[in-house]
Amino acid sequence: MALRIDHAACTLCLRCIEECPYGALAQLEDRIAVGEACTFCGLCVEICPVAAISIEAKETERAEAGRGAVLVYGEHHEGRLHHVVFELIGKGAELATTLRCPLEVVVAGHGLPDVCAQLAGLAVDTVHLVEHPALAQYRDGPFGRTLAHLIGELRPAIVLAGATGRGRSLMPRVAVLCRTGLTADCTGLEIESETGDLLQTRPAFGGNVMATIVTRRHRPQMATVRPKVMTPPERKGTARPRVRRWAVPSELTASRTQVLARQAGDQGPVNIAEADVLVAGGRGLGGPEGFKPLAELAALLGGELAASRAVVDAGWVPYERQVGQTGKTVQPRLYVAVGISGAVQHRAGMQSSETIVAINSDPDAPIFQFADYGIVGDHREVLPALIERLRAARAAEGAEDE
Amino acid sequence: MHIVVCIKQVPDTAEVRIDPERGTLIREGVPSILNPLDAYAVEGAVALTERNGGTATALCMGPPQAEAALREAIARGCDRAILLTDRAFAGADTWSTSYALACAVRKLGDVDLVFCGKQAIDGDTAQVGPGLAVHLGWPQATYVRRIIEATDEAVAVERLTDWGNETLRVGLPAVLTVLKDLNFPRLPSLVSQMQARRCPVERWGAGDIDGDAAQFGLDGSPTRVVKVFTPPVRGACVVWQGEPQKTAAKLIETLRREALI
Ligand SMILES: Cc1cc2nc3c(=O)[nH]c(=O)nc-3n(C[C@H](O)[C@H](O)[C@H](O)COP(=O)(O)OP(=O)(O)OC[C@H]3O[C@@H](n4cnc5c(N)ncnc54)[C@H](O)[C@@H]3O)c2cc1C
Ligand SMILES: Nc1ncnc2c1ncn2[C@@H]1O[C@H](COP(=O)(O)O)[C@@H](O)[C@H]1O
Numbered sequence: 001m002a003l004r005i006d007h008a009a010c011t012l013c014l015r016c017i018e019e020c021p022y023g024a025l026a027q028l029e030d031r032i033a034v035g036e037a038c039t040f041c042g043l044c045v046e047i048c049p050v051a052a053i054s055i056e057a058k059e060t061e062r063a064e065a066g067r068g069a070v071l072v073y074g075e076h077h078e079g080r081l082h083h084v085v086f087e088l089i090g091k092g093a094e095l096a097t098t099l100r101c102p103l104e105v106v107v108a109g110h111g112l113p114d115v116c117a118q119l120a121g122l123a124v125d126t127v128h129l130v131e132h133p134a135l136a137q138y139r140d141g142p143f144g145r146t147l148a149h150l151i152g153e154l155r156p157a158i159v160l161a162g163a164t165g166r167g168r169s170l171m172p173r174v175a176v177l178c179r180t181g182l183t184a185d186c187t188g189l190e191i192e193s194e195t196g197d198l199l200q201t202r203p204a205f206g207g208n209v210m211a212t213i214v215t216r217r218h219r220p221q222m223a224t225v226r227p228k229v230m231t232p233p234e235r236k237g238t239a240r241p242r243v244r245r246w247a248v249p250s251e252l253t254a255s256r257t258q259v260l261a262r263q264a265g266d267q268g269p270v271n272i273a274e275a276d277v278l279v280a281g282g283r284g285l286g287g288p289e290g291f292k293p294l295a296e297l298a299a300l301l302g303g304e305l306a307a308s309r310a311v312v313d314a315g316w317v318p319y320e321r322q323v324g325q326t327g328k329t330v331q332p333r334l335y336v337a338v339g340i341s342g343a344v345q346h347r348a349g350m351q352s353s354e355t356i357v358a359i360n361s362d363p364d365a366p367i368f369q370f371a372d373y374g375i376v377g378d379h380r381e382v383l384p385a386l387i388e389r390l391r392a393a394r395a396a397e398g399a400e401d402e
Numbered sequence: 403m404h405i406v407v408c409i410k411q412v413p414d415t416a417e418v419r420i421d422p423e424r425g426t427l428i429r430e431g432v433p434s435i436l437n438p439l440d441a442y443a444v445e446g447a448v449a450l451t452e453r454n455g456g457t458a459t460a461l462c463m464g465p466p467q468a469e470a471a472l473r474e475a476i477a478r479g480c481d482r483a484i485l486l487t488d489r490a491f492a493g494a495d496t497w498s499t500s501y502a503l504a505c506a507v508r509k510l511g512d513v514d515l516v517f518c519g520k521q522a523i524d525g526d527t528a529q530v531g532p533g534l535a536v537h538l539g540w541p542q543a544t545y546v547r548r549i550i551e552a553t554d555e556a557v558a559v560e561r562l563t564d565w566g567n568e569t570l571r572v573g574l575p576a577v578l579t580v581l582k583d584l585n586f587p588r589l590p591s592l593v594s595q596m597q598a599r600r601c602p603v604e605r606w607g608a609g610d611i612d613g614d615a616a617q618f619g620l621d622g623s624p625t626r627v628v629k630v631f632t633p634p635v636r637g638a639c640v641v642w643q644g645e646p647q648k649t650a651a652k653l654i655e656t657l658r659r660e661a662l663i
Contacts, residue, residue, distance in 0.1 A: 040493030181624030256573030385650035
């Protein structure tokens with residue numbers, strides 16, 4: 001494999017040198033030279049205005065395509081399917097229509113309630129149910145081996161799972177077992193018309209760039225998809241999918257891992273990665289008491305409370321609510337940042353949010369550079385005003401409803 | 403106890419600037435740093451060997467200059483450092499990276515635990531840790547926020563899940579991926595930095611680890627990046643200033659109109 005530069009075509013515009021994230025390119029007299037730091041990320045290939053750069057790789061044999069279903073991993077908690085499963089079914093149905101192949105769901109567990117009822121009226125052809133006493137409690141190892149085993153039997157073209165905590169721990173295991181590629185945390189999926197391959201688009205470098213990735217020669221093509229990005233489908237009728245039951249060999253479920261306890265977080269189960277609305281506070285709130293009005297605003301907006309690292313490190317807010325590079329990556333419909341400066345590491349975790357609102361007393365705070373709406377003002381004045389107005393509006397709506 | 407800590411050298415995304423005219427990223431001169439999340443893995447590994455006795459070995463796959471990240475790991479308390487470096491490894495995706503790292507861990511032989519960071523800030527995939535565990539045939543615990551106990555046979559850890567916390571007992575050898583919540587990494591002292599500068603960093607190439615060369619690097623990677631682009635830029639921020647009652651009213655009116663509330 002090599003990075004090839006067509007020196008005859010190259011105009012020495014040097015954009016490749018500027019853009020290389022690894023500093024691997026340099027100008028040597030009238031040529032671009034490739035250094036050892038090159039990781040073949042392909043950014044230079046993409047940005048070269050005269051298409052003078054290419055990557056040459058040895059391609060391995062294409063794996064047998066199989067019968068080509070789109071298979072969705074049915075993550076569930078005590079038999080209730082996670083909402084991301086429905087979002088994946090929505091997207092999966094589109095892909096299956098394009099590929100003219102079935103859409104199937106696999107659910108693993110033990111003593112499962114009627115999963116099919118939850119899938120009634122959706123475009124799912126078959127549900128593969130795997131039950132075994134060792135799968136009663138979720139564990140990465142046994143679930144990973146079970147899923148890989150089933151993929152070996154079914155030979156799907158595409159496997160999709162939610163980029164939830166579980167999905168992101170489980171699927172890399174499955175991908176290695178199946179000797180195939182896995183694209184993490186996708187926000188876009190589509191079929192490439194010329195090849196029928198799955199184009200998987202995802203944010204990288206903390207949301208600063210988007211990358212489209214394909215698995216050309218290995219099957220299945222696997223991706224985890226961010227929750228709340230795809231739209232769940234509408235139900236049509238009440239038809240239920242066909243059920244196929246599977247037994248798994250016990251050696252697949254043997255494990256050296258024991259679950260000793262499971263408990264909800266300090267303030268009940270919170271998962272800011274899945275909230276539609278987040279109201280986040282930073283050091284500008286002055287102290288833990290500053291979060292009281294913020295929690296009230298969050299409640300009025302139907303959202304969850306989040307925080308910058310500075311206040312998590314100060315102990316005002318627990319770590320599970322931290323947004324950013326060293327916290328969680330979130331992508332709500334509405335992100336309200338109060339007293340947060342908007343440092344790059346914070347931005348890395350939230351810049352894909354649909355709408356960003358900033359409230360900050362400093363008109364030059366970096367957060368205003370990437371927010372959609374901003375109020376310059378002191379939170380001690382702005383928050384009460386917002387809360388008062390929202391409350392009044394709610395009361396008026398309540399009166400109308402009666 | 404022999405603990406391996408996997409670290410990656412990454413471009414410091416904090417230093418990336420935006421070209422105001424083209425709207426593209428300017429990456430020239432962006433320094434490389436130890437992946438911030440790996441600092442917690444290093445501290446976790448070092449603290450555990452200090453408590454239970456044993457060795458902490460830092461392992462990094464990357465170009466020759468990634469040696470700097472390994473020296474930082476030594477300055478932060480690791481006993482030994484190995485750089486997997488070879489043109490054959492370049493362009494590896496997470497499958498191939500975890501394969502090469504697994505070959506190196508296997509070559510070390512007597513490893514009880516591998517620590518990884520939750521994810522690297524360039525790729526943000528969080529796939530290398532679990533991939534490594536499978537290549538080694540070991541169990542894993544991801545998103546670890548507390549190590550409750552570690553014996554020669556097993557570790558008990560608390561991990562953050564989508565639903566709260568989970569306490570797991572994992573038989574050794576095993577792979578852990580850790581969160582910032584795990585500890586407060588020590589800062590390297592001047593003395594330890596000087597020692598780190600003198601400490602040898604072993605270099606292993608593709609021929610030094612026992613693996614199938616066809617699985618290394620770009621050639622061994624199932625995935626290909628076909629396109630990289632900057633996300634669409636947001637429009638300029640609409641900013642209101644002045645009387646709080648008025649600015650609050652404007653914001654609420656706007657959010658209503660956009661059906662966000
Ligand atoms: C390796 C690394 C990883 C990191 N990871 C993360 C991460 O995951 N998440 C994260 O958030 N940060 C992270 N950081 C830290 C980040 O660089 C910033 O330090 C942090 O985000 C700042 O938090 P803040 O905005 O709350 O505080 P500050 O930067 O102190 O900003 C406070 C803001 O509040 C405003 N303000 C002050 N008073 C008022 C008032 N009365 N009314 C309204 N506004 C007011 C100020 O104008 C200021 O803009 C990381 C840093 C490093 C080095
Ligand atoms: N090239 C590498 N060398 C050593 N460790 C790595 C490498 N890439 C990833 N890792 C480890 O795997 C973790 C997850 O990385 P990633 O899957 O790339 O997000 C990192 O925090 C490191 O601990």
